Amino acid sequence: MRDGDRTVLVTGSTGGIGKETARILAARGTRVVLTGRDPARADEAAEELRAATGNPYVEALTADVTSAAALRSLARTVTERHGTLHALVNNAGVNPPRRLLTEDGVESAFAGNVLAPYLLTRLLLGPLRHGARESGEPSRVVNVTGGIPRGTLDPGNLQAEKRFSGWLTDTQYNRSKLALTAMSRTLAEHCAEEGGGVAVTVVYPGHADTPMNRSLPVRTYPRLVRPLVPLVRALMPVLWGDTSGPARNVARAVTGPYAGDGGVYVDMKGRRSRWPAGTGDPVVRAAIWEMCERLAPLDGPVPSGAPAAQEPERRKPMSW
Numbered sequence: 001m002r003d004g005d006r007t008v009l010v011t012g013s014t015g016g017i018g019k020e021t022a023r024i025l026a027a028r029g030t031r032v033v034l035t036g037r038d039p040a041r042a043d044e045a046a047e048e049l050r051a052a053t054g055n056p057y058v059e060a061l062t063a064d065v066t067s068a069a070a071l072r073s074l075a076r077t078v079t080e081r082h083g084t085l086h087a088l089v090n091n092a093g094v095n096p097p098r099r100l101l102t103e104d105g106v107e108s109a110f111a112g113n114v115l116a117p118y119l120l121t122r123l124l125l126g127p128l129r130h131g132a133r134e135s136g137e138p139s140r141v142v143n144v145t146g147g148i149p150r151g152t153l154d155p156g157n158l159q160a161e162k163r164f165s166g167w168l169t170d171t172q173y174n175r176s177k178l179a180l181t182a183m184s185r186t187l188a189e190h191c192a193e194e195g196g197g198v199a200v201t202v203v204y205p206g207h208a209d210t211p212m213n214r215s216l217p218v219r220t221y222p223r224l225v226r227p228l229v230p231l232v233r234a235l236m237p238v239l240w241g242d243t244s245g246p247a248r249n250v251a252r253a254v255t256g257p258y259a260g261d262g263g264v265y266v267d268m269k270g271r272r273s274r275w276p277a278g279t280g281d282p283v284v285r286a287a288i289w290e291m292c293e294r295l296a297p298l299d300g301p302v303p304s305g306a307p308a309a310q311e312p313e314r315r316k317p318m319s320w
């Protein structure tokens with residue numbers, strides 16, 4: 001199947017690494033669905049990418065990934081409009097300055113970084129499986145991780161119930177990204193067991209000077225790093241000014257060769273790597289999965305993944 005026949009949803013793609021990933025995919029002719037929280041910003045980003053890439057099939061939807069209702073609504077719209085999805089990139093990340101609860105009563109980093117990829121993927125399994133049947137290749141779920149992929153996870157502190165911030169790896173952002181990776185391993189196993197051709201990749205994109213990084217208050221950094229924050233901020237545009245490198249890493253996880261069932265971890269150099277040690281403990285993984293199942297039950301109107309009632313008009317695929 002050619003890229004021009006594929007549909008990819010990228011969350012958090014009105015700015016930062018997500019927008020550059022969407023740009024790469026759109027330039028290859030892929031039908032891309034952008035998302036962000038603000039409708040005007042999302043429309044503007046879609047318009048910019050349509051103009052820059054010449055691909056008229058870039059559209060914008062809105063969803064705050066910290067809201068289960070917004071994610072359900074996004075999944076429903078994508079299913080109704082497209083019916084088929086060839087890749088879902090769970091890119092949007094959340095790094096709150098302190099322990100904040102979402103409208104659903106969930107700690108916000110856990111909600112945005114773990115629960116959202118879990119829920120959106122499960123809600124979109126129908127369209128993803130349909131995409132795999134249609135293309136004859138596995139559809140991809142690409143979960144974007146971050147922080148320092150080290151340390152261990154305490155099942156009693158996944159939502160910063162005991163402490164929010166730590167010296168190096170024990171910050172809530174870090175913890176939530178490690179928990180995302182652990183959740184993704186279980187998700188990959190479920191997908192492999194259930195069949196249907198959905199492959200899960202966790203990718204560490206690499207560093208970039210993005211809206212998220214620019215707006216982080218000092219207290220969001222690990223304590224050991226805080227004295228260096230002014231220097232890091234000054235150097236950010238110089239060292240990490242090119243967002244296209246991390247975006248290429250994420251885009252490769254969408255378009256690269258299928259790397260096998262059971263999930264794959266890709267490091268910031270784009271190499272397949274070992275899973276971070278802290279994501280292997282079966283007790284911890286079970287605790288994370290159970291927390292996701294409990295906090296984001298799948299009942300309610302789950303999109304079926306049947307082809308859209310009215311198949312959108314297909315264009316001649318662009319070459320890439």
Ligand SMILES: NC(=O)c1ccc[n+]([C@@H]2O[C@H](COP(=O)([O-])OP(=O)(O)OC[C@H]3O[C@@H](n4cnc5c(N)ncnc54)[C@H](OP(=O)(O)O)[C@@H]3O)[C@@H](O)[C@H]2O)c1
Binds near residue numbers: 041144145209212
């Ligand atoms: N930048 C880095 O150095 C770095 C390093 C390692 C990993 N990462 C990871 O890479 C991913 C992208 O990072 P980034 O630095 O590009 O992030 P970013 O600057 O926060 O990305 C901006 C995009 O995310 C959207 N967004 C922010 N909060 C959202 C929310 N609650 N719900 C929905 N969309 C939301 C923004 O949309 P609106 O503002 O329009 O709503 C915008 O489209 C994240 O998962 C991050 O953890 C980044």
